Amino acid sequence: MDTIEVYACSPEEIVSKFQTSQIVGLSQAEAQLRLKEYGKNKIKRKQNWRWAKLILGQFNDALVWILLVAAGLAFIFQQYRDVTIILIIVGVNAIIGFLQEFKAEKILDSIKKLTTDQTQVIRDSKKQEVDARFIVPGDLIFLAAGDRVPADGYIVESYDLKVNSFIFTGESSPEKKSAKVIEGKNVPIADIDNMFFMGETVVTGEGKFIVTGTGIDTELGKIAHLTGEMQEILTPMQKQMRKLGRSVTIFAVLVGLSVMIVGYYLGLSLYHNFIFALALAVSVVPEGLPAAISVALSLGMKRLLKYNVLAKKLNAVETLGSVSIICTDKTGTITKNELTVTQVVINNQEVELSGTGYSSEGHFLIGSKIVNPSEIKNLELLFRIGTLCNDAGIVSKDGVRTIVGDPTEGAIIVAGEKYNPKERYYEIGETKITENPFSSERMRMSVIYKNSETLSLVKGSPDVMIELCDFIKINDEIVPFDKEDKDEIKKMYNNMSAQALRVLAFAYRNLEDVDKNKYLEESEKSMTWVGMMAMIDPPRQDVKKAISECRSLGIKVVMITGDYEITASAIAKKINLIGEAGSYEVISGKILNELSDNEIYKKIIQKDVIFARIAPEQKLRIATILKNNKQIIAMTGDGVNDAPALKKADVGVAMGIIGTDVSKEASDMILLDDNFSSIVQGIKEGRTIYGNLKKFVHYVFTSNASE
Template sequence: MFHNRSIDDLLKEYKSSLAGLSSDEARKRLAEYGHNKIEAKKKTSLVKTFFMQFVDYLALMLVVASALSFVLGSFIEGFVIAGIIVLNATISFFQEFKAEKAIEALQKMVPQKATVIRNNSQHIIDVSEIVPGDILVLEEGSKIPADARLIKANSLYTNDFALTGESEPQLKFSDVIKEENLSVTEIDNMAFMGMSVSTGNAIALVVSTGMNTEFGKIAHLTTDLKTELSPLQIEVTHIGKIVSKLIFGLSFVIAIIGFFMHYGLLENIKFTIGVAAALVPEGLPATISLVLAIAVQRMARKKAIIKKLSAVETMGCITAIATDKTGTLTKNEMTVKDIFFNNQNFHIKGVGYDLGGEFQKNDKKISAQEMKELDLFFKAAVLCNNASLHRHKNKTEVIGDQTEGALIMMAEKAGIKKEDFDKRFTEKLEIAFSSERKKMSTINKMGDQYFVFSKGAPQEIIKMCSKIRLNGKEIKLNKNTIGEIEDKNNEYAGKAMRVLAVAYKPIEKKNNYTDKEVEKDLIFLGLIAIIDPPREEVKDAVKLARKAGIKIFMVTGDYSLTAQAIAGKIGLGENLPIVTGTELNHFSDAKILNILKNNDSAIFSRVAPEHKMRIVKLLQKLGNIVAVTGDGVNDAPALKKANVGVAMGITGTDVSKEAASVVLADDSFASIIAAIKEGRVVYSNMKKFIKYVFSHNFSELFSIVLSIPLGVTALTPILIFVIDLGSDIPPSLALSLDPEEPGVMDKPPRNQKKKIFNKRLMRDMVFVGLMTGIFAVAFFAFVLVSGGWQWGTKLTTNDYLYRHATTATFAGIVLAQFFNSYYCRAPHSSILKSFRENKKLLKANLFSLFLLLNVAYNPIFNKLFATAPLNLIDWFVIITGIIIFAIILEIYKILTKPKTIPTKKIDAISAITTHSN
């Protein structure tokens, strides 16, 4: 490592000096180490991505069916199937193909030019030409082009948020840090590629370039990850395998039957195409995509922007969340909550940068006199301060240190403007803050008088004070008073508040001051307690997540004490296991797995990017579906690895947003829980419409299989497509929009091993399909026989009687599915109740009936789909049959209704399941 070694040692190792490398040496090293840039992984071509959509069980079945149709001269069916194949592939292509922009975003964060010292003089060069051993010159506002060890640092603060997740600029210094095995967040004597200089300046020795930098390591992690299949994709693949096996099995059976019934090869192939067309849910991919797209709109209204469609359903499966603290659980707005002045505690209402909020003592607004006495306290906080507030369109931004911004905000709540003070009380001298000093002082002119104002760590400020201001008088500081101050400081610190002390003194006018004379014999004013407050809505969201059996792990770059206090405030837990980044470096996987498995919540503090990734991997190893939040560059690998990566829309970097599958518009943890709830509703409704779709498919299948003895198929492939793409999709979409069922968040996450296609679903689909097929073939046979058809007579789509009979089959299936749609929606409720609760489904079914009438009576449709009008006798027979079908379905619902389990037993089962997860 570089942080625990002296500059002299590193300069010797890199064969460099403060004069920099020579031009010749720089050229040699460029050839040896390569260019200083982030390498992007080669992308998959558009053409390859498109054709990969055809490597799919369902797609291959359709390709075979289309090819056979063309071979047999059935060009309409062939073109229809081919069109469906291309449509489904196109939908999948646009859903799947999203160029990997995370690396491009990383590249944008690296500057194009940089200043280095070579040949003992400064040169501006392309960043790509920087090599290990170069001496960097860093100025305020510049981006850092490589990882570098600081040689000299003058009041240097860098914005490391994108890498470390810490929102405040970090003070940097050049001293050796003796500790080993530190995470990136703890190394304060280095500057890292892609970060920027907030204030100050420095010179630094380049130690790593390109893919060897911390940035490069993140790029490696990001590009090397394989995208995990979502639960929905796994489910669709599972369905595809089942359907494929059914098609091959039934085709073989039909071939055997055809052989014994002396059918020719042509008839056998036609029956096989019919089976394939019936079983392949041609409209399913399009329906799923439409359903997910609608859910995306609903989630967007709840502040969750979905980038990847499959993430919609995956959200509903989440069993564990690894969440940041700052900005997600908290407001990311440092706020002064308490001040200790005049030996009294004053509480300040309001949070963040809202100007609303009064000063209180003992829960009552303080008097005007007490507010006046605080005037000097406010002056000290505002004048010994380098930050400023910038307001634009009701949004407040802190320019500079966030803690100093909180002090200005405190003063503004009291009616004091920093700009006014800066004009009235000019600064004559500043003794800057440093990590060694832990304090800052200024000398300000107030009229004809000069005053010293100091702020910093309470222990350091107390050392400089000889007096304290109490009740408008300055009295000597004694041990008892110091003890009271220290007790109050400890009380604030115990609540995870950041505590500052302020002091002042009058000073004589001089041309020059020494630090020692400025910072001695000060008058102590008081303490200021600051915290980044939790978001108001998070506590309820945590409670709901707990109720839903979801584990929550806080993974933060902040300190353990702060994280622990926030965890208590939001209801995550008071005494949670806490693991630091340094401990993670030493812990085995088994030890971490034990923590993750046996706790519903834990805190991981001071973590580095690789720690977050490791936590996600181990949670997945335990069988969890993991959501992870992130806003910085350091989060990109974990965001990609997680089942659902959730980036912050407000504070998040472009890198994190590109790597994520969900972006939160409001950065709030509560929006994640709202999206999980929506995902559960989507999955629940998806089961309904998948059951509906495949009931249709089994109806078509049995209509064909049961008509084999007649020697003619009761349905043509073209009518199957009309059903699957016409009458099928609107009710499916309506079922997907079903209102949420009560208690959707009262259940533990669903077991991933339980498939949608289970035995119970298969039983229901086969029963409904078989009943529908029996009635549909009966209608088909009735029309044939009443039309004078005799057994063994061959018919084709050119025969009017055959068209008439297949139209009756079509009508029977569409009408049967009217009742089946309500059965799929609520298997154990009455149809009348469903009419009231989902009016969209009624409208969708009316559309299907309208389509049925057009297919039967519209001359254009008659010609296009080879159908014929139905007469009144046909309708009488069909409607009578469908009424009988509906009665059978109601009896089936009663017979298959599950027995009610007592509530206590349900709660016990839920508790056991939740614990096992």
């Protein structure tokens, strides 16, 4: 059933269409029958005679074709020595290329992230663990925080449900989903919030959904299939070698014919005349060139691995060296995709935090001076509120720390660790009584804790929180929150927002004098303002230098992101991708649709350009426009919907850590560390190889001509 039909249905219609129940689920017997009908729930990697193609691909070269034709003719005239030599040369070349590309395929297989192995299915009214491969349409699935969605489906129950749709949208901010009906046609996946899609991850809450698509019939599967159907494109060197092959063929034929004509007039026999002509014609062909190119590219592949760049094909190495434009994503490539608190406002004073990502290492600075955070009054209270009014957690595996839950709340916990690493959650001796969860309508969250006193701890949007607070705590005093203080706070908040910082405010109320039955009702009234935290997904440390190196290499860098214009611009300025106002242009997805292909190309060439709020199909359009104008482009991507654009680009570059399997399959290269700087190192390596190969080709033809 098509996604468009599904999201517009009511729960009753879904139950009817899939002959299931949103309470009982399918019976075990019915599930087995449907498994036979629909097949296993997995996206098969399109084989297309995978290994045979890998082997035959080594012979897809103009000079190799010429050598094979020469070997065939030599065989006809019983010149077995020549046949043996030519076939050995061609065979060695094929073996070198095959082994390197086979090795790359094995590395790719080892880093691929597989879909969830087990999921909770309700069958015959019983909740049970089932291998995700055996899920079928009509199954009733239960998901909770931390679970990955194993198939596409319609949500029938939801409780405070937030989902990370990064693989489809490219942005890590959780999106709220719920059981409801959506009206309208052609609604983008990012806006279909009554359905789950295979590959998404539940951040908070829980819910149930009825499976509507499995395997190749999921949105993930459809994109994987579409990408597999796209034709391979020739690399710059392949185009040049084909042109060179045609020239060599014509020259060799002319040499051979000339020799045969001369031999005919000299009275040589047809046999000896042909053998002599064939020998001279073959001598024109640089039989060692294909093997030399393969060796050079193989060594290049090995060197690229040192920079955490995995080239899946030999030809991708030289293509990378020819790149003129890099189209890069923001989240996870330019940045680490790890939201970080960079600033707090306490006692009406701004304090900066150093360090990036989920590491608890960092300093507190006032101005440019490092200060002891324990000496800043009320800072412990700020982090106490932030870490207690919080549902996230941090897990560490193999030395890598990840957030479980909302990334915003995770960033607050990390900031709290920088203040006091020993008491990560500040929960010693505290008892949680109740919680008033965050909602987009209220724009805040509160929890009530009981210790020596009963406190309501609240965090939320500064705009909302300012109006709910009657007092402010400054140093050791609690004073009325007057208009002057509020205006000062609003000014700081607006300044931080203008820098694309995500800002949260924190306050509390003592409930000792409040009736227990009115805790929730009174918990967010007449509060005391404590401070704010500002956070952003900051750029990687070495990206700024990499952008500068791109400029010195004559390479243009274009940021293409699904994020908002203000955020994209702020990050671009931090890495010197854009300069002062007027020297660059930010083009939103809406504006892009109003521009012609020619207008878009002119803007990219004439100015520094950022594309923001861009959909995957628009990313593909940009790649097509640049290729149609003879630009050689490298395109980065990590989500499922990036796959067509990666396939279209001369060099598709997928992310090894956060990238989806589909994007890795569609790409020519994989950044094992997800770092933009690795691309630049790869380009420099590719240019060195490309330059050396051109010198070698010139030498070989000069040498053969003299022979």
